[in-house]
Amino acid sequence: MPLLEASGISKIFGKLTALDDAALAVGEREFHGLIGPNGSGKSTLMKCIAGAEVPTRGKVRFINTDITAFTPTERARAGMSLKFQITSVLPALTVYDNILLAFQARCSLFDLVFSRTRGVLHDQVMALLTQFRLADRAHEAAATLSHGQQQWLEIAMALAGKPRLLLLDEPTGGMSLEERRVTGELLEPIKQHCSLVIVEHDLDFIRDICDRLTVLDQGRVLASGTVAEIQANKDVQEIYLRRA
């Protein structure tokens, strides 16, 4: 049984069919890339999985539960976390406080007033900052970070709730080549406890970090399989050639 299974997903906006019977299955600790030409429905499928859009038809199952009718908050509580293209970093706060807020958003009021928990939270904040190479910037305003570092901070914030599934929509947008390489290195260790669905236009990046890929074209799944299978797929080669 996959960790995440979206099936028969259609999404209609007025006269436009953005998704037409699309499907996605992601296993435990699997890194799964969602690729396809501009406007093929990648972001819309991510939003249907995260609950930011309600599919016109279809079902989403997550950890053996039908979550199709769950709100985004209920999905987060069930173990799903997302980072979209729009930033949620608070630039005036320190890097440390941004992470602390992300942890606190997942704590009960009881936990927050219980002083021992605050010490534990400090250790967890510092561990996450160290993992994302931001510990030496902890007490600086988030606004002073480079674009790449802000993206890493946001990924770290999305991981604060120890999700079972992380959804990333174009995390390397606007990054330098070196920042992309580091992003790959930073994501690799989370595979020990978390699956990933990632939308990316950088095919080299996605090929390097993903186990499996699903290719969308005009709202439909063109192919789904291992990176090697997708690279060898003639239909996939055709849509990328068509784009070139």
Ligand SMILES: Nc1ncnc2c1ncn2[C@@H]1O[C@H](COP(=O)(O)OP(=O)(O)OP(=O)(O)O)[C@@H](O)[C@H]1O
């Ligand atoms: N809220 C909306 N209202 C109307 N149309 C929408 C909406 N969101 C997406 N669309 C349309 O649905 C189609 C799929 O868009 P989507 O953003 O999912 O594609 P994408 O594959 O993520 O594209 P890109 O790679 O350019 O980001 C597009 O034609 C887009 O214009």
